[in-house]
Amino acid sequence: MTGQLRTTVRRIDATTWFDLATVLVALILYSIAWPTLFVTHQVPAAVAPLISGLAVFPILLVRINPALGWAVSAGAALLISLVISPTADSDLPFQVVHVIVLFVLLFAVALRAPLPVVVVAWAGQSMLFATTMPGSADGPLWGWPVGFGALALLGYLLQTLGASRAKLEEQAEVTEVERARRAILEEKARIARDLHDVVAHHMSMVVVQAQTAPYRITDLHPAAAAEFESIGATARTALNEIRGMLGVLRSDGQLPEHAPQPRAADVPALCESAARAGLPVEWTVDGDLSAVPETTGLVVYRVVQESMANCARHAPGAPVRVAVGVRPGLVTVTVHNDPATGVPSKSTGGGHGIDGMRTRVAAVGGQLLAGPTATGGFEVSVTLPTP
Numbered sequence: 548m549t550g551q552l553r554t555t556v557r558r559i560d561a562t563t564w565f566d567l568a569t570v571l572v573a574l575i576l577y578s579i580a581w582p583t584l585f586v587t588h589q590v591p592a593a594v595a596p597l598i599s600g601l602a603v604f605p606i607l608l609v610r611i612n613p614a615l616g617w618a619v620s621a622g623a624a625l626l627i628s629l630v631i632s633p634t635a636d637s638d639l640p641f642q643v644v645h646v647i648v649l650f651v652l653l654f655a656v657a658l659r660a661p662l663p664v665v666v667v668a669w670a671g672q673s674m675l676f677a678t679t680m681p682g683s684a685d686g687p688l689w690g691w692p693v694g695f696g697a698l699a700l701l702g703y704l705l706q707t708l709g710a711s712r713a714k715l716e717e718q719a720e721v722t723e724v725e726r727a728r729r730a731i732l733e734e735k736a737r738i739a740r741d742l743h744d745v746v747a748h749h750m751s752m753v754v755v756q757a758q759t760a761p762y763r764i765t766d767l768h769p770a771a772a773a774e775f776e777s778i779g780a781t782a783r784t785a786l787n788e789i790r791g792m793l794g795v796l797r798s799d800g801q802l803p804e805h806a807p808q809p810r811a812a813d814v815p816a817l818c819e820s821a822a823r824a825g826l827p828v829e830w831t832v833d834g835d836l837s838a839v840p841e842t843t844g845l846v847v848y849r850v851v852q853e854s855m856a857n858c859a860r861h862a863p864g865a866p867v868r869v870a871v872g873v874r875p876g877l878v879t880v881t882v883h884n885d886p887a888t889g890v891p892s893k894s895t896g897g898g899h900g901i902d903g904m905r906t907r908v909a910a911v912g913g914q915l916l917a918g919p920t921a922t923g924g925f926e927v928s929v930t931l932p933t934p
Contacts, residue, residue, distance in 0.1 A: 562610075569609055577603045580644040587637040588627075598627065602645035605652065613655035614664050620648050621671055628679045640679040653695060657702025669699040727902070734903040738910055741808055741845050750789070753782040811844030811871070811878070812836040814851050818869055821855050827866045828855065834873025843931050846907050847871065847880055850915075853904050854882035854927045862925065864888030878931040886923035904929075 580599040584590060590598055601623035608616030628640035649672060656668045673692035680691065757779035761772045809817075818830040839847060851869055858867045865885040872879040901917050904927070908915040913931035920926050 565610060569607060573603055573606050576606070576644050576648070580642055583644075584642060586634065587639055587642055588631045588633055590631055598631070599642075601627070602642050603648060606648045609652060609655045613652055613658075614660050614668065617649070617652040617656050617668050617672075620645070620652055621668075621675055624649065625675060625679075638681045650698070654698055654702045657699040658706050662703065665699055665703050669695050731902060731906065734906050737903075738907055741849075750782050750786045753778070757782060808841070808845050809848040809852075810836075810841060811839035811847040811873075813848055814869070814871055817848065817852060818855075821859075826855060826859050827864070828869060829866070830869040830871070832871050832873075834871075836871065836873060839873060839878055840933055843878060843911055843933050846911050846913070846931060847878060847929075849907055850880050850904050850927065850929050851882060853900070857900060858882070858884040858925075862887035865924065876933055878933055880929040880931070881926065883920070883926040884924050901927075 577599055580602050581595060584595050584599055585592075588598075602620075605616040605620035605623070608619075624641045624645055627645070633639060653668055653672055657665050660668070669692075673695050676691040676695070677689065757775045760775040761767050767775075814836060815830060815832065818828050821828050836844070851871070855867060855869070858865060862884045865887050867882065867884045870879075870881045870883075901915075904917075905915045908929055908931065911931060913929060916926075916928045918926065
């Protein structure tokens with residue numbers, strides 16, 4: 548939000564400075580046009596300020612509406628050339644300052660206006676100069692259309708280039724947003740698969756216990772046997788629905804994972820594996836990890852796994868400290884790394900970083916805090932409730 552505000556302020560400042568510069572240029576040109584008007588044209592002193600203003604002040608529209616400014620300036624030039632006669636020492640139909648303003652406005656039209664407007668401005672200005680400039684009495688001066696055509700073509704090419712760059716930047720922003728949304732959806736699908744494997748295990752146990760109860764319990768009442776049969780049928784239906792929803796979520800065509808999912812008790816083995824791979828990691832465990840429920844334990848494992856992967860990727864060579872605490876009704880996880888001593892990897896890796904961890908933690912009702920530390924490192928802190 549702060550970056551956007553600063554960008555807006557810079558844009559406002561640039562626009563304001565451009566407008567101030569335009570006003571300053573207009574005043575300078577007006578101060579030149581007024582006294583020199585009597586040298587080039589035969590005009591009464593009373594109308595000299597008006598004629599000079601028509602020659603100069605349309606340039607003030609160069610940013611707001613260059614097409615309107617050009618139309619006013621070109622119309623004024625045509626009117627001056629028809630109504631006011633030049634002096635004996637000058638044969639220009641209108642002042643040099645007026646010529647400069649017309650050049651600037653034509654270029655501004657080519658930079659800002661649609662192609663049909665640019666063509667009309669080029670044709671109108673070419674016809675005006677070809678029929679009014681010295682030498683036009685012997686025939687139209689075709690050099691003016693060529694020169695103005697080159698000027699208009701340059702301006703329109705710059706306009707096209709700017710529009711293309713703006714469109715590319717907009718497309719890049721849209722692509723980045725879509726990439727982030729896709730990453731979140733993929734991470735949610737992974738979470739759904741993990742939860743499926745955990746829930747399906749327990750549901751399968753319910754089905755087995757319900758179906759074997761009549762054989763394990765002697766003298767079971769027929770009503771109780773029917774109740775067990777109903778429980779088994781309901782569990783089988785729920786299990787099939789879970790598998791169906793998982794099939795919808797699996798857009799990659801992969802089959803369900805049958806291997807046991809990681810648990811909180813597997814965190815020390817994960818840290819040992821990372822240490823053998825060269826990551827300088829230390830870990831402490833406070834409490835009984837085997838007492839953590841499977842769903843919460845899976846989140847604990849994934850958070851530690853992703854955090855250590857981020858440390859290896861973004862802070863190579865930095866010592867990493869992992870702390871897991873298990874208390875009644877609460878599990879805490881902290882992964883802290885010092886500043887990097889090597890060159891961070893440019894690869895983005897295969898996971899989804901902080902967003903993926905935050906989504907996993909929120910799915911079980913926990914909270915995640917992540918950010919840089921005062922010493923230049925980075926810390927991920929997670930709090931997870933347990934039944």
